[in-house]
Amino acid sequence: MVHIQDHSTAASVIHHWGYADRVVPCTNDAGSCEYLDAVYWMHDTSMLYTFIMWAVIGGILLLFITLRTLRPSPRHIARFSADEKDQAREPGSAYSRAWAGLQSTFRKCLLPESFVGLFGHVTRLQLLVLSILLAYLLIFTLVGIVYKTWITPVKKTNLFNTRTGLGGFSDRIGALAYALTPLTVALSTRESILTLVTGIPYQSLNFLHRWAGRIIFIQSFLHTLGWTLIEGKFYQPQPKVYREFIAQKYMVWGCVAMMLITFIYTFSLSRVIRLTGHEFFRKTHYVIAMIYVGACWGHWQQLSCWMIASLGIWGIDRGVRFLRTLLIHVGYVNGNRDFGFHSAQSSVEYFDDPDGGVVRLEFKHNHETWQVGQHFFLCFSALTIWQSHPLTVASAPELHPALPHHTYIVRCRKGETRRLKELALGQVSEPASKGGATLSSKTTSVILCGPYGTTLLPSHPNVGHEASNIIAVAGGTGISSTLPVALVAASSPAFIGIPLDFIWVIRRHSNMDWIKSELSELQRQSRSSELNLRIHIYITQESPPEVRSSQDSASKSLEDIEISHAPSSKACFSSSLSSSNPNYNITYMDSVHPSLATIVSGFLDTRACSEYRTRVIASGPAGMGQDLRAAVASVNDGSKVWKGDRRWDVSLDWDDRMG
Structure with missing residues (x-):
């Protein structure tokens, strides 16, 4: 806007935050002056909308804090505390039952996955949050734009400029992209302030980080396209106007920023990541993203506050990571005086x-x-x-x-x-x-x-844990997440009498060698009359040893093998090795996977105590997560929870960090 204002004739200058100063009075033609009025009004409105956006974000975070404060305190069971165990079996107050019932109802509606082909394995709740963000940006991008065209003469020529609301629109989406950048960086950090406030694990925020980055790319593209049309077509004479425009320092930085965000977007696509490798993606993503932030700073210094905030969030995250590593590795070793990094x-x-x-x-x-x-x-x-x-x-x-x-x-x-x-x-x-x-x-x-x-559980047996039925489900190397749950439960007196089912789905019997010693200990613990622990291992790509032996030597018939009615669409062979311990069972599947919905519903019907809520702790392939989310959502029943049957308040703790 500077090039159509004459500062030499200015009586005064009006400062506009985040934009070039306004010269008054306007000495241009009437159309240009009216256009300037519209542009500066649209800019001030854009700044207001960015502040409103962050006010909404702050309000949402404050709501999370309020809800975490108001939620009923979980009733704990401590070691050897019979009184607290009896208290945990009480129906609970109307407030706690209403709270749990609402949670159960929300899970039933928002826990399943939808549109997996487009968005990946994310819950409906995550899609709802993304939809709200998209709706806000769409509304506030289009509202407050002056939809009008001005045809103004070019001095000393017979040419005319075409001035429209496209300039204000392009500035609007550019300003929103700048304001969205700190949030996008915060959603990607490992040391996340958002996690501290909301309690949502940082890895669950990565979905919003990816889509916020894509939104910024689209906004940047539309911002660039808009000003390219304005300076390269609507303003005259051409190509003089565009050459002078593109040669300016802030425009050079703008072009650099656009190229960098295009690189980030392209090399963040899952298909490209598979071609170039995840290591290349991670390293280039960190470096290019911060160079992009610097280029945005150089492009429009008036809005550098958003870039400074982004760099600050990134720097704090990296600094805390470094400090964490030092706290673990710097110190004395084995009580000697060898101080240093170990x-x-x-x-x-x-x-x-x-x-x-x-x-x-x-x-x-x-x-x-x-x-x-x-x-x-x-x-x-x-x-x-x-x-x-x-x-x-x-x-x-x-x-x-x-x-x-x-x-x-x-x-x-x-x-x-x-x-x-x-x-x-x-x-x-x-x-x-x-x-x-x-x-x-x-x-x-x-x-x-x-x-x-x-x-998931306290590491100290004297620390009370929330009374709950637990079903731990793992697929393959997802056993890393559920094995500690079973080990702690099996060794802690606080878990006596609480139902715990340990489910592991693997492809081959030899996979049990990964945790051979721990599995032997759990098998021993499952024989205890005090613990309510059951272990069930499903092997999906092998037949039982008895079948393999009969196929090799023809010395044993299938009638000698016990048939187990496992939760699947086909009959399965149950290993005779587990017949001496009814709480430890190995089932060989006929090239199918067990029905997780049947496992979860069967646990609730036959094992879970109505006095406790139910937790499903699980890890495995993405397909297992999709099935479990659907299974857990289907069994949640807010009306039963309100009536005092707490087992139908079923939550899912899903860990996708498989080795």
């Missing part, structure tokens, strides 16, 4: 299978313990110091003075996990044998950062 020394044990193999990591390291269900980011310095992987701890937390013992189960795929497999195979001790035997074991350095994530 990485953990982990054993690397490899298990072979047709799906690429699995690595088991184990080590002890002196640091503060974690809570059940939390995860660490692991960096293997022998492979690279520029990448870390989020992995859920598969071992139960240990408190001081015991050194915390870490166990991780990692599926070997591409990239870093493939190199981890190669590292494990670097010293092959014995030839590989069939059935998934251990091929090799060696030691490597590990750098930790964490812990992160929500707490």
Whole structure:
């Protein structure tokens, strides 16, 4: 707007926040003056809308804080506390029943997945939040625009400029893109203030981060297209006007920013990530995103506050990550005076299978313990110091003075996990044998950062936990999330009498070698008359040993094999090895997967106590998550919860960090 205003004839200048100063009185032709009035009014309105947007965001965060404050306190069961156990069986106040009933009703409606082909495996609640954001941006992008055209003469020529509300519209979407940038960065941070306020795990916010980034890309494209049309077609004479326009410093930075956001968007597409690799995506995403923020600062310094906030959020996140790592690794070792940075020394044990193999990591390291269900980011310095992987701890937390013992189960795929497999195979001790035997074991350095994530159960047996029926479901290496739950429950007197079903779906019997010692301990604990623990393992791609033996030698008939009516569409073979322990069962499926809906509903009908709410703690492939969300949503019943049957208040804690 500066080029159509004559500062030499200005009687005064009016400052407009985030924009060029306005010269008054206007000495241009009447059409240009009216256009300037409209442009500055649209800009001031745009600034107001950005502030309203952040006021709404602040209001939503305040609402989360209020709801977390007002929600009824969970009734806990502490160690040897009979009084509290009796109290947990009481129906509860009308307020707590109404609260739980509303939660159950919301889960029934908003927990399932929808439009998976377009949005991926996300819940309806996440889609609702995205829809609200899109609706807000659409409304406030179109409202407050002057939809009018002015044809104004170009001085000393017979040409005319075409001035429209497109300039105000383009500035509007550009301003909203700037204001949306700090939120997009905050949604991507690991040390998330949004997680602290809302209690929502940072990984659940990544969906909104991805779509907010796509929104910014679309806004940037429309902003660029709008001003290209204005300066390259509507203003005269051409191409003089456009050449002078594009050569300005702020426009050079604008072009750089547009190229960078296009790069970020293109290389964030799932198909492109598969071609270039996830490591390339992560490294370039971090670097290019911050250069993009700097280019936006150079493009329009009047709105640099949004870019400063974005850089500040990113810097705080990185600083806290670095501090976390130092707190874990810098200090004395084994009580001596060797002060400095010390990485953990982990054993690397490899298990072979047709799906690429699995690595088991184990080590002890002196640091503060974690809570059940939390995860660490692991960096293997022998492979690279520029990448870390989020992995859920598969071992139960240990408190001081015991050194915390870490166990991780990692599926070997591409990239870093493939190199981890190669590292494990670097010293092959014995030839590989069939059935998934251990091929090799060696030691490597590990750098930790964490812990992160929500707490599923307290790590200390004397700390009360919420009374609830628990069903732990895992698929493959998702066992890392559910195994600590079962281990803590089996070793804590606080869980005596509380129903806990431990479900593990694997492809082959040899997969049980990953957690052989822990599984043996759970099998022993399941025999206890005090614990209400049941273990059921489903093997989906093998037949029972009895069947394989009969096929090889023809010495045994199928009549000798017990048929189990497992929750699937076909009959399944139940291993006779588990017949001596009714609480431990292995079922061989006929190339199908167990019905998770049948498992969940069967647990509620036959195992769950009506005095306790029900928690489903699960991890596995994305398809398992989709089925479980649908299953959990279908069994939630707010009316039954209101009447006092609390088992129908069913929540799902889903962990998608499979090794």
